[in-house]
Amino acid sequence: MPHRHTVLHDAVIAGAGPVGLFLACELRLAGLSVLVLEQAEDPHSPLKRLPFGMRGLSAPTLEALYRRGLLDDVVAAQRAGAASPVAAHWARQPRRPAGHFAGIQFYQDDVDPAAWPWHLPSPASTGMAVTLESFETVLAARASAIGVSIRRGCGVDDLVSSGDEVAVHAGGETFRARWLIGCDGGRSLVRKAAGFDFAGTDPEFTGYSAEVELADPDALPPGRHYSAAGMFTYAPPGTIAMVDFDGGAFHRTRPITPEHVQAVLRRVTGTEVTLRALRLATTWTDRAHQATAYRKGRVLLAGDAAHIHSPLGGQGLNLGIGDAMNLGWKLAATIRGTAPASLLDSYAAERHPAGAKVLDWSRAQVALMRPSPGTRALAAIVRDLTATRDGATYFAERVSGVSLRYALDGTHPLAGRSMPDFALADGRQAGPLLCEGKGLLLDFDAHAPLHAVAARRDGRIDYVACDAKVRLGLSAVLVRPDGVVAWASEGGPDAGEAERAAARWFG
Structure with a gap:
């Protein structure tokens, strides 16, 4: 029989990824008792390190870190690790990339910052890339330092929600919480156990990220390439990402063997490339689903538990941190009893449209990657658009997140946007x-x-x-x-x- 704890936590968070840890810090900052339950015993994973663990941080994410005093720690942790291949790639190019859409690059010198009149220079203005491992390490250290309890090897198995609390079953124990927040990823058990609807579109492809040893490392051209069967990106001597338009049939259905990766690589690249060894591999898809509601009673969702999509463009982590930043103070005020009646409802009202917009952004990129003559013709038009001042600025503001604006009351154009980092006359920054x-x-x-x-x-x-x-x-x-x-x-x-x-x- 599970051991039932008598302590009633203000909040239990399922998942000690970046979203769960950031949210835990937000709630603890408000003086609440917070317990994080994580299924994995070891927070470290090869997929969180270079090259596959690298993630770009958008403007809203960098601003959130800056405003909570975490940005310097994240920068220091990343510098202490391996050098960023993204930064090295920029350094070797005559023009600095500002991002890409379905692999179509646009460049910083084409972007017009005057299009964002409410955006002032700030330590959070410069984009950066971090590994998931270094990012999680910083967030876990902050959470622990301010009193968040983290239990690893203790994933949520089930839950029972009553009128004023939630019983959370995990690792043979039962924990009591006023609120439970599912930050436990795309296959969220919290979402399933609580009965949230998860609606969306099925995948068109299986994506592969692999570290391999090739018999001839020069057999493939470096860079990103489209083919009659899909798309592949190759960074010598053996880092490969590719998509195979198979309807997502292979993802998590069979073991990833060297023979299978070689067969897919040959089909996608149109070459007779030979693998000598498969060192690391994972699959992913473009399945795009979103919870129709972000709250059921005293159970809430954030991050991938609330929305999943392809990793194209690196929007997922940023979307999840945005959820946590939006939810944390609202839930804290609700628990403290100081919140207006509709405050917690505004979480879904603001973040659900933001999530839906990112899902459609992902779907649009998939549509532009399909291996068909019509798609290739459309891609040529989009490439022409990204090479213009207005086009590059539009794509940059969508990718960077500077265009984010919530529909708040008030007629002033700054309402609902991120606060500019005003430099005050007394020397402080806002x-x-x-x-x-x-x-x-x-x-x-x-x-x-x-x-x-x-x-x-x-x-x-x-x-x-x-x-x-x-x-x-x-x-x-x-x-x-x-x-x-x-x-x-x-x-x-x-x-x-x-x-x-x-x-x-x-x-």
Whole structure:
């Protein structure tokens, strides 16, 4: 019979990946008791290291790390590891890539930053790539340092949700939680056990990432190539990624053998390449599914547990961190009893459309990769578009995440967007002012009525009266704990509008 714990945790998180760990830090920052349950005993895996564990971090992710004082640690951890092949690739090119769409490269010198007038220079402005291993190590260290309990080798088996708590069965034990959040990946047991609907589209291909030894390393051309059967990318002497349009038939259905990889590689590349050894291999697909709801009672979903898609363009990790940043402060306020009635509902209202948009972005790339004459013709047109100033800027803002905007009340164009990193007149930057996970009211002209708006929130909003070196025509800005602008004003600020915005988000 499972051992039942008597301790009631404010939150139990299933999954100690980046999303689960970041969310745990957010909840613990609010002073809540947090337990993370992870199925794997060992956090280390070859697939989290180079070359397959490399992930690009988008602007919203970098801003989240910066605002919580984690960015310097992530940068240091990545520098301490192996050199980034992405950075080395950029260094060898005459033009710096800004990203790709279905393998079609666009370049930084074609991108027009003037298209983003609300985006100020910041330590989080420069894109970077990290390995999953170094990223998780930093997040786990922060979580442990601030009092998050992490249990490895203790994956969730089942759950029973009642009116005011959830019984979580894991590793022969039962844990009690006010709330359970599934951050346990694309095959989430939490999602299945809680009965969430998971709707979407089935795969068109099986993707392969493999480290091999080739009999002739020069038999394949380096770089990314399309063929009559699919697409492959080759980095000598033996790193290969390829997609085989088989309807996803091979993914997780049979063992990955050297013979099979060689057969697929020959078919996709159209060469008689020979494998001497298969050192590491994994498969993936373009299956794109999303939970129709992100909450059922006291069970919530975030990250891959809420949405899955192909890894094309590296959007998955960033989408999950966005979920955690959005959910953490809202759930914390709900648990503390300070949240307005609709606050937690706004998590799904904001993040579900963001997830759906990324899934469609992934589907569009798959459509452009299909091995057909019509697709190749369409790809040529898209390639021409990415070579233009407007085209490169559009693709860059979608890939980088700078175009993210939530549909909030208010007519100001900054509402719903990420707060610019204002350089204040006293030498401080605005970003780190969010490090404690509170709201922020920046009052560039020190209006006494605005100070009263913050004061009525009983410590949930930090009020800062200080001019900014570049204020973008603004007189005051109210910022949510996740860095999203809730209200902004030009000229003489309307304290009544500020009060209504503060009441909506902070009660």
